[in-house]
Amino acid sequence: DTEVTQTPKHLVMGMTNKKSLKCEQHMGHRAMYWYKQKAKKPPELMFVYSYEKLSINESVPSRFSPECPNSSLLNLHLHALQPEDSALYLCASSPGQNSPLHFGNGTRLTVT
Amino acid sequence: QKEVEQDPGPLSVPEGAIVSLNCTYSNSAFQYFMWYRQYSRKGPELLMYTYSSGNKEDGRFTAQVDKSSKYISLFIRDSQPSDSATYLCAMNTKSGGSYIPTFGRGTSLIVHP
Numbered sequence: 758d759t760e761v762t763q764t765p766k767h768l769v770m771g772m773t774n775k776k777s778l779k780c781e782q783h784m785g786h787r788a789m790y791w792y793k794q795k796a797k798k799p800p801e802l803m804f805v806y807s808y809e810k811l812s813i814n815e816s817v818p819s820r821f822s823p824e825c826p827n828s829s830l831l832n833l834h835l836h837a838l839q840p841e842d843s844a845l846y847l848c849a850s851s852p853g854q855n856s857p858l859h860f861g862n863g864t865r866l867t868v869t
Numbered sequence: 870q871k872e873v874e875q876d877p878g879p880l881s882v883p884e885g886a887i888v889s890l891n892c893t894y895s896n897s898a899f900q901y902f903m904w905y906r907q908y909s910r911k912g913p914e915l916l917m918y919t920y921s922s923g924n925k926e927d928g929r930f931t932a933q934v935d936k937s938s939k940y941i942s943l944f945i946r947d948s949q950p951s952d953s954a955t956y957l958c959a960m961n962t963k964s965g966g967s968y969i970p971t972f973g974r975g976t977s978l979i980v981h982p
């Protein structure tokens with residue numbers, strides 16, 4: 758088990774649904790990340806939060822909306838997704854930005 | 870040319886072999902180097918990280934960084950079937966006021982009994 762917990766582990770949603778992915782860490786890390794990973798590809802950075810403020814948005818479509826309610830929690834709100842958005846969504850945290858990342862086991866998302 | 874190059878493999882070795890996994894990079898601004906192991910259907914697990922050139926050892930694993938050649942390696946001694954996974958290198962660079970981790974595409978390793 759990792760110290761970064763992601764829920765749910767699996768999610769199937771239709772293109773008109775609204776759902777949220779959740780991520781929690783209690784290591785006192787101040788940077789949190791969302792990544793998207795397709796099969797046999799490296800993780801692709803989506804968003805970075807530093808001290809609960811959004812510091813990086815890698816030109817992600819607005820159908821993905823991140824939220825950082827406090828230093829331990831990170832959400833990713835999903836709305837009107839496309840089938841090509843099906844992927845493994847990974848959350849990570851680090852003590853600071855120039856530090857190694859610690860990943861959760863991801864949410865496997867299928868958009869039908 | 871991609872900023873981080875990593876041979877995807879697969880690399881197949883017998884149990885007990887010494888494994889060498891490598892990444893090259895083009896951006897001399899990269900300054901923090903990490904290796905991750907990822908099992909199927911799991912998140913990447915941090916194995917080792919280092920900031921400077923030279924070797925760093927942890928059990929059966931040795932990470933090596935050569936900044937002058939822009940080349941990093943991960944060596945696994947006495948490889949085990951449980952080491953079968955995808956190994957990702959990653960490195961940080963500063964962009965604006967933030968650090969961006971960049972990943973290699975990963976090398977698939979198969980250790981057969």
